[in-house]
Amino acid sequence: MSQRYTLLLRLEGPMQSWGYRSRFDYRDTALEPTRSGVIGLICAAMGIARGEDISRFDAIRMGVRIDREGRLERDYHTARDVMKADGSKGGTVVSYRDYLADASFTVGLQSEDLGLLEHICEKLCNPTWTLFLGRKAFPLAVPPIVDSSNSIKPGTLEDHLLVDKANHRVILEMPDGERTQHDWPLCFSKRRFKPRVLHTRFTTEGNPK
Numbered sequence: 001m002s003q004r005y006t007l008l009l010r011l012e013g014p015m016q017s018w019g020y021r022s023r024f025d026y027r028d029t030a031l032e033p034t035r036s037g038v039i040g041l042i043c044a045a046m047g048i049a050r051g052e053d054i055s056r057f058d059a060i061r062m063g064v065r066i067d068r069e070g071r072l073e074r075d076y077h078t079a080r081d082v083m084k085a086d087g088s089k090g091g092t093v094v095s096y097r098d099y100l101a102d103a104s105f106t107v108g109l110q111s112e113d114l115g116l117l118e119h120i121c122e123k124l125c126n127p128t129w130t131l132f133l134g135r136k137a138f139p140l141a142v143p144p145i146v147d148s149s150n151s152i153k154p155g156t157l158e159d160h161l162l163v164d165k166a167n168h169r170v171i172l173e174m175p176d177g178e179r180t181q182h183d184w185p186l187c188f189s190k191r192r193f194k195p196r197v198l199h200t201r202f203t204t205e206g207n208p209k
Contacts, residue, residue, distance in 0.1 A: 004110055006160050007117040007152045009038075009124070012104040013141040016070070016133035017097070020183040020193075029098040029134070031072070032064045032171055033105055034183040035196060037134050041144070042120055043188070047128030051189035061110040063157035063172040065164065065203070070103025099138070108157045117152050121145055164203045174199040 011033055018030040018037045039057050048054065079093045111117055124131075124144045132138050145151050153160055161170050177199035186192040 002112040003114075003154060004112055004156055005114050005117055005152055006155055006157055007109040007111075007121055008146075008160060009107040009109070009144045009151075010104070010142060010146050011038075011041075011107055011133060011140065011144060012068075013133045013138055015073075015099045015101055015135075015138045016103055017099040017138060018134045019098075020181060026095065027097040029072070029100055030181070030183075031069070031100070032066055032169075033107055033134075034181070035062050035173075036183045036185040036188075036193060038062060038107055038109075039185050040188065041131055041133075042124070044129040044131055045123040045127035046120070047123075051187070054185060054188070056116065059111055059113055059116070061157060061173050063108040063110070063161050063170060065106040065108075065161045066103075066169045066171075067106055067164075068102065068104035069169075070100040072098060073101050074098050099135075106161065108161050110157045114152070121148060121151055162201060162203050166203060168203045170201045170203060172199050172201060173197065 016029070016033070017027070018032065018034040019027050020030055020034050020036065021028050039054060042057070043054065075097050077095050077097065079095070109117060109120070125148050130136070131140055131144065133140060157172055161172070173196055175197055177197040180195040180197050182193055182195045184194045184196045186194055
């Protein structure tokens, strides 16, 4: 079996939003970073435009440890004189947007392609475009790479996300998981996604080593 490596990121900020079911006047958020949101963050760091090929990231397996759950909050926006589909002038539209306040996550990216992980790490330390946590108005409170000299470690997501002794929830991509989430990006410009299968564990279940 080929050697597997895991790149660890820290995603923390006053506000975050990881929508994957948003429709029209309501924009939701998942309770942890989505795959599309994390790949979008990486694309911004690497200067990859919305219409460019992102299949290079398909070989990455992702996991998230929820270090601090945060609070689910809801904001609302109003827009006046919104244009209708037929081109006529409309009235006022109220839209609702959910976000997480004061949450903190450790994201693991597992791959056998060490060069890809090294390139991602390098660009997250020196991003091409501004990085944000799901929405452009939500900046990171800390750099995503805490220690650039020790962020890529040999081993799997389980080796590094389940080692915390606190009672933290961990979301892992697994083929036999108990739920699916439609947030695997295929093309950002055409908003094409496919489902991924997820499994939930808790760090108190024990260190897999």
